[in-house]
Amino acid sequence: MSRKQPGDDAEVIVVGAGPAGSAAATYLAKAGLDVLVLEKTVFPREKVCGDGLTPRGVKQLIDLGIDTRPQAGWLHNKGLRVVGGGITLELDWPDLASFPPYGLVRPRQDFDELLANNAKAHGARIIEHTTITGAITDKTGRIVGVEGKQGPDKTPVTYKAPLVLACDGVSARTALSVGLDKIESRPMGVAVRRYYTSVRTKDDYLESHLELWDRSDPANPVLLPGYGWIFGMGDGTVNVGLGILSTSKAYGTTDYRQLLRSWLDHTPEEWELREEHAAGKIGGAALPMGFNRTPHYRNGLLLVGDAGGMVNPFNGEGIGYAMESARIAAEHVIHALSRTTADSRERALHGYPVALQESLGGYYRLGNLFTKIIANPAIMRNATKHGLPRKRLMQFVLKLLAGLYDKRDGDFDDRVIATLTRLAPSV
Numbered sequence: 001m002s003r004k005q006p007g008d009d010a011e012v013i014v015v016g017a018g019p020a021g022s023a024a025a026t027y028l029a030k031a032g033l034d035v036l037v038l039e040k041t042v043f044p045r046e047k048v049c050g051d052g053l054t055p056r057g058v059k060q061l062i063d064l065g066i067d068t069r070p071q072a073g074w075l076h077n078k079g080l081r082v083v084g085g086g087i088t089l090e091l092d093w094p095d096l097a098s099f100p101p102y103g104l105v106r107p108r109q110d111f112d113e114l115l116a117n118n119a120k121a122h123g124a125r126i127i128e129h130t131t132i133t134g135a136i137t138d139k140t141g142r143i144v145g146v147e148g149k150q151g152p153d154k155t156p157v158t159y160k161a162p163l164v165l166a167c168d169g170v171s172a173r174t175a176l177s178v179g180l181d182k183i184e185s186r187p188m189g190v191a192v193r194r195y196y197t198s199v200r201t202k203d204d205y206l207e208s209h210l211e212l213w214d215r216s217d218p219a220n221p222v223l224l225p226g227y228g229w230i231f232g233m234g235d236g237t238v239n240v241g242l243g244i245l246s247t248s249k250a251y252g253t254t255d256y257r258q259l260l261r262s263w264l265d266h267t268p269e270e271w272e273l274r275e276e277h278a279a280g281k282i283g284g285a286a287l288p289m290g291f292n293r294t295p296h297y298r299n300g301l302l303l304v305g306d307a308g309g310m311v312n313p314f315n316g317e318g319i320g321y322a323m324e325s326a327r328i329a330a331e332h333v334i335h336a337l338s339r340t341t342a343d344s345r346e347r348a349l350h351g352y353p354v355a356l357q358e359s360l361g362g363y364y365r366l367g368n369l370f371t372k373i374i375a376n377p378a379i380m381r382n383a384t385k386h387g388l389p390r391k392r393l394m395q396f397v398l399k400l401l402a403g404l405y406d407k408r409d410g411d412f413d414d415r416v417i418a419t420l421t422r423l424a425p426s427v
């Protein structure tokens with residue numbers, strides 16, 4: 001592998017300008033590398049999402065140098081409101097050394113454009129309206145660039161670079177083109193969401209509903225492993241949605257849009273979450289979890305964000321992890337490109353999956369196990385019934401589910417979580 005050769009279009013190509021791609025491009029450009037981002041859509045554009053960030057995601061924005069103050073257009077929240085088993089509990093985000101004690105909400109329409117502009121401001125080039133259809137490899141199977149279609153006429157294009165970051169989201173087209181299929185034994189989620197114009201638009205907490213009933217057979221309602229959310233957007237609307245795990249029997253056999261409507265029809269009428277208050281259509285997408293596509297580095301290709309299955313299996317959060325994996329990937333690319341021999345560069349790049357394992361591997365193994373355990377409706381029912389009334393226990397659960405613990409020098413709960421992640425078996 002060499003640095004930019006005559007004929008190359010950049011030192012690094014990034015496919016996709018979502019949170020993973022824009023974050024990676026920012027770090028790479030900041031380090032003075034020649035980065036080219038190729039993005040399928042044109043900004044500003046909508047992205048189906050819950051639009052919520054826990055403190056784990058906020059930390060990544062701060063690392064990127066983004067101003068997260070309310071004056072800069074961010075809606076802050078102070079914790080999670082959990083509703084289930086007839087109980088409502090408000091749990092504040094923990095105050096930790098590693099993460100700030102606040103979460104954020106911002107529509108992805110705006111959020112993704114802001115991150116892309118941040119990457120541009122640091123010197124990354126972004127070409128929109130360019131759909132990458134696959135990687136180009138040399139005779140040895142090493143990536144030398146990508147090919148795709150550009151503009152309204154779908155003009156065939158190729159771009160060359162010695163390194164490519166696949167940040168193209170759950171479709172993972174670049175990875176698939178070199179045979180990196182998803183690992184079927186790892187969990188997936190599916191989530192749907194819709195905006196409503198609602199009185200609940202201003203809220204200091206992200207709200208999560210743990211009891212998601214499939215009432216398609218009224219005589220036999222089924223409790224599903226997943227949760228619903230109501231996130232006030234502060235602009236007169238709320239983002240409401242639900243997510244289900246692939247470990248559930250309901251996965252792939254449920255009409256998720258209908259499930260969303262049916263859940264909302266059972267919420268209090270004054271919340272204004274009925275059809276007549278809907279603002280826009282229901283959108284949905286898959287959530288690739290627990291490192292469900294590996295290896296994260298091979299032959300010049302790094303998988304980042306959803307393309308590498310980085311969604312947290314405990315809570316379906318993916319924006320923060322996309323930016324976190326982008327930071328780790330960029331760090332390894334920067335080191336690799338600073339070296340003078342091909343072997344040495346390659347060694348640095350192989351450090352990327354190792355570093356990912358170190359920072360998230362044990363936690364995701366635990367999360368993958370969790371998705372198998374809560375797939376049992378009886379366990380889910382008992383956990384909600386007996387867990388929710390215990391605020392102290394729920395504070396621990398919040399830390400566990402949102403990955404909000406200090407790995408070093410933490411309190412008792414943090415040490416328990418850190419120990420569990422070390423012991424978690426691979427499933």
Ligand SMILES: Cc1cc2nc3c(=O)[nH]c(=O)nc-3n(C[C@H](O)[C@H](O)[C@H](O)COP(=O)(O)OP(=O)(O)OC[C@H]3O[C@@H](n4cnc5c(N)ncnc54)[C@H](O)[C@@H]3O)c2cc1C
Nearest residue numbers: 016018019020040049050051052132169191305306318319
């Ligand atoms: C309904 C729903 C709700 C969610 N809610 C939350 C939430 O509240 N909080 C949270 O943290 N996470 C949430 N997630 C998960 C989160 O949306 C993803 O984990 C996150 O967007 C991953 O970022 P990414 O950059 O890896 O991929 P993406 O955000 O998917 O970005 C990929 C980018 O690549 C582009 N692209 C795709 N294919 C190509 C191609 N072939 N060529 C060129 N460009 C391409 C896309 O246009 C896009 O810009 C939710 C997901 C869903 C489906």
